[in-house]
Amino acid sequence: MDCKKEETLRRGPWLEEEDERLVKFVTLLGERRWDSLASVSGLKRSGKSCRLRWMNYLNPSLKRGPMSQEEKMIIFELHALWGNKWSKIARRLPGRTDNEIKNYWRTHFKKKVESQNYGRYTNFNRSFILAYANFIAALNKKMMCFAVDKIIDWRGNTGEELWRKYKETEITWTRTTTQEHGFDETVKESKQRQMESDKETDGGICEGESFGVMNSPYENRISDWISEISTDQSDANLLEDHSSSSSESNTNINVGSWWFQETKDFEEFSCYLWS
DNA sequence: AATGGCCCCAACCGCCGTTTC
DNA sequence: AGAAACGGCGGTTGGGGCCAT
Secondary structure: OHHHHHHHOOOOOOOHHHHHHHHHHHHHHOOOOHHHHHHHHOOOOOHHHHHHHHHHHHOOOOOOOOOOHHHHHHHHHHHHHHOOOHHHHHHOOOOOOHHHHHHHHHHHHHHHHHOOOOHHHHOOOHHHHHHHHHHHHHHHOOOOOOEHHHOEOOOOOEHHHHHHHHHHHHHHHHHHHHHHHOOOOHHHHHHHHHHHHHHHHHOOEOOHHHOOOOOOHHHHHHHHHHHHHOOHHHHHHOOOOHHHHHOOOOOEEEEOOEEEEOOOOHHHHHHHHHO
16 A cells, blocks of 8 residues: 555656645645645645655745855854754754755865864854854944953953954954855955954944944844843943953853853853844 | 766655654 | 654755866
């Protein structure tokens, strides 16, 4: 019986009329009970095949077109954190499927990873990522200033140290990714140039207004998140001498004036951020 | 023009955890 | 409670397109 059923099932690329029929029945019955949907629709496809076609191709919420600069960076960074957790990474990239990300990774990054250049990126430490997220958030919020010399993280890294790491990583990242992966880094580079010139002229105070701020959904979410947790007190911390911050209990992290619980690891942080 | 190598991506496979009956 | 069905996930495959030779 099952063998007979198998024989009648179509395989391989989907035809246009199959797609149309599938869309019609998913709209009608919803995204569930794929086996029933497959048989009710009259499609000679397995439920699994129908589900896959919908999830990876027909779903109207899917993004079309090439990966953006930012999506590439997110894939790269989250893969460094989580490994081949494609569905998990996909959840941080609205409109992209695990299959798409997996394919993208395999064709664009895998060879590079297998060569010697990857190791240093896997060491993105949390303080750097947090500082970076805060920095982007600060830009997005167009805050009046970003006082590098007032920052300290829970490991005792000063703002200057984080800033230096940020710049080094950005420079290395920019150079290698542009060369190796053909990324368009113009926005990032212009930001960086601006940062450096501002830093020189303002003694460590960066004017957020000066930057060409991107308005991506991710950065907006970071910004929203920061808005949620920011308080008047934390704003006051911006101007607080970091020596007093460092004397505080180690359970708190003060990066760029926002407080985090040390127990909250980066995964939790980013889940909250992008979920 | 023919061919081979490579890239890209849709689709499939097998496994496993969850849900349903 | 347990078997079957279902759904999700990561790994793999195969075919079309492009490009260099």
